[in-house]
Amino acid sequence: MMALRRRFAALFHDRTLGEDRLVEGEPYTLEHVPGVLALERICFPAPWSLELLRQEAVARDHAWNLVAFVDEDLAAYLFNWIVLDEMHLLNFAVAPALQGRGLGGFLLDWMLAEAARNGYHSLSLEVRESNAAARGLYASRGFDIVYRRRGYYTDNGEDALVMARSLDPAGGP
Ligand SMILES: CC(C)(COP(=O)(O)OP(=O)(O)OC[C@H]1O[C@@H](n2cnc3c(N)ncnc32)[C@H](O)[C@@H]1OP(=O)(O)O)[C@@H](O)C(=O)NCCC(=O)NCCS
Numbered sequence: 001m002m003a004l005r006r007r008f009a010a011l012f013h014d015r016t017l018g019e020d021r022l023v024e025g026e027p028y029t030l031e032h033v034p035g036v037l038a039l040e041r042i043c044f045p046a047p048w049s050l051e052l053l054r055q056e057a058v059a060r061d062h063a064w065n066l067v068a069f070v071d072e073d074l075a076a077y078l079f080n081w082i083v084l085d086e087m088h089l090l091n092f093a094v095a096p097a098l099q100g101r102g103l104g105g106f107l108l109d110w111m112l113a114e115a116a117r118n119g120y121h122s123l124s125l126e127v128r129e130s131n132a133a134a135r136g137l138y139a140s141r142g143f144d145i146v147y148r149r150r151g152y153y154t155d156n157g158e159d160a161l162v163m164a165r166s167l168d169p170a171g172g173p
Contacts, residue, residue: 004064004118012106014098021070023103025110028065028077030057035074036067043093046155056091064115068107070098076107080115080123087115089125092134099133108141116167124164128153138163 005027011020028036033053040047048056056065056079064080064087075098079091094104115123126149127134143163152160 004114005059008110010106010110012103014101014103016101023068023070023075023106025066025068025107027059028057028067028079029059030054032067032074032077033057036077039074039077039093039095040091042096046153048091066111068103070103076103078107078111080111082120085119085121087120087123089123092125104137105140108137112141112165112167116169119169120167121169122164122166124162126152126160126162129159129161135161135163141165 007027008025010023010025012023013019014021033050037047037050037053040053056063062082064082066078067074068076068078074095076094077091078089081088081090092104092108094107112123123143124146125138125143127138129135129148143165145161146164147162149160149162151157
């Protein structure tokens with residue numbers, strides 16, 4: 001587990017600028033809560049509360065939560081819960097100014113490879129049926145729809161699609 005909680009630095013290709021840029025990742029902690037809360041409120045119709053974001057910032061064995069910075073600005077976050085060798089992506093967003101440039105795909109690929117290298121066997125998640133960008137991203141990364149949770153989202157009664165994929169233990173995405 002601990003191997004997952006590491007800092008990383010990598011280059012992603014920014015499709016808008018047409019150049020590689022540095023992205024730096026680190027474990028999510030209390031110092032990141034205000035920045036994540038601000039993005040959460042812009043990115044989601046039913047954002048997580050401050051209290052929930054604080055709870056997730058406490059390191060626990062069943063959580064793998066990451067934040068990523070580009071040019072020292074908070075650019076993205078990914079929160080996972082872990083049950084035995086299965087991972088569940090609870091929360092994932094890229095800052096609006098950086099969306100559609102390749103960062104979300106890069107971070108998901110990085111996370112899938114890191115999880116596989118550390119022996120995890122599957123990743124599941126819920127996505128709003130109407131969220132075309134996220135569904136496109138997950139489908140392009142080999143996630144299948146495994147079932148529908150009817151009326152899952154309490155703000156508008158929308159269904160969630162549960163998507164999942166297995167992870168290659170050899171470490172490939
Ligand atoms: C969903 C999200 C994380 C994707 O991150 P991103 O940086 O914008 O995504 P990328 O630019 O890396 O695109 C990745 C893939 O998504 C797909 N995609 C992106 N925008 C799309 C759109 N509008 N319609 C369909 N597919 C789209 C493409 O298949 C793309 O694949 P490629 O990398 O092979 O070209 C980001 O848009 C976001 O934060 N949205 C708001 C919050 C949210 O919905 N989070 C997910 C909750 S389940």
